[in-house]
Amino acid sequence: MDYQHYFAKRIADLKSEGRYRVFADLERQCGRFPVARNYRDGQVHEVTVWCSNDYLGMGQHPEVLAAAKEAVERCGAGAGGTRNISGTNHYHVLLEQELASWCDKEASLLFTSGYVANDTTLSTLASTIPGCVVFSDELNHNSMIEGIRHSKAPKHIWRHNDPESLDELLSAYPKETPKLVAFESVYSMDGDIAPIAEICDVAEAHNAMTYLDEVHAAGMYGVSGSGVAERDGVRDRITIIQATLAKAVGVVGGYIAASAALVDYVRSFGPGFIFSSSMPPMVAAAALASVKVLRKHPEIRDRHQERAATTKRRLAEAGIPVMPSVSHIVPVMVGNAALCKQASDLLLNKHDIYVQPINYPTVPVGTERLRITPTPLHTDEMLDHLVKSFVSVWDELELHKVKAAAE
Secondary structure, rough: HHHHHHHHHHHHHHHOOOOOOOOOOOOEOOOOOOOOEEOOEEEEEEEEEEEOOOOHHHHHHHHHHHHHHHHHHHOOOOOOOEEOOOOHHHHHHHHHHHHHHHHHEEEEEEEEEHHHHHHHHHHHHHHHHOOOEEEEEEEOOOHHHHHHHHHHEEEEEEEEOOHHHHHHHHOOOOOOOOOOEEEEEEOOOOOOOOOOHHHHHHHHOOOEEEEEOOOOOOOOOOOOOOHHHOOOOOOHOOOOEEEEEOOOOOOOOEEEEEEEHHHHHHHHHHHHOOEEEOOOOHHHHHHHHHHHHHOOOOOHHHHOOOHHHHHHHHHHOOOOOOOOOOOOEEEEEEHHHHHHHHHHHHHHHHHOOOOOOOOOOOOOOOOEEEEEEEOOOEEEEHHHHHHHHHHHHHHHOOOOOOOOOOO
């Protein structure tokens, strides 16, 4: 086999399909978010980022930056090892205590990313609990899918956000069979939110554990911001809450929160935790500071929700096909991979607006889209420019517009 030819051919196929991913070379500007420098074509351009997962701009918050600086001066750059071998810094302990309290659980456990948290926890639980069967929402994130796959446990896929479908599948097993129901709160590509209480009703009726991914909700919903489960008053009904520190918290890392026994079980048996070097102390310190700020300042979330709602309304009024979304996610349908890439390129190169195209396999073929994530730091002037630029690009590419609701 000509290996290099095979690699080149597969990449060429991606490019011909319009699905080849090009990374925007960005330099975030401390204190100026969402403005960034974009290095392209041998020049530096100032752009406005409209697709960051730093949903609340906490990666730029003064208290977060101060905590990181203090920690690096106290502890140095790295943790020095795995959590078991010299790598448990006091900041890790403090952060796990804070996360457990935030989620109203007995304990929490840190991971190097939300992906690793999902992969490790799901694969560990499903593979080591004798006879465990997993029930997964059909739109779950790749990290959840991979964790379930790695467990090699029997699995069933239930229709998205459909408790009746879940109930039908669970009913095929005796109540005493160990079961794990895995789903997300906010689904980041469509912006819809799971009916958590109804899912818990079904899971409890069949004696199943519940595993809730709050990656796109942690920091964003609830009085203290821990997620949709808090907002809906159902945290006590969730067996395991999982989330990230890389989105609304603004840093990097992942975590689970659950009973002390379950957390200790994953800590003791999860390879992805045991054999990974722990996050740098400065990262843990920054995340700790961010969570504390978010718990005390719901007005950050209020401003964010207003910005998201205003962005949806303004784009829809201009005829841009905003997909229905009950969350802070603002997806705009294009429906063609090549055109989605062209629209993104035009926004960046002609209008200095960065919105990344979302193509297969992240979303199904034919549902390619631009995914906008407004933040509390996007100004009215930035929004004016966004709307005008989208209209210009839609006209230039002759993309489908929708009739404005006001008409």
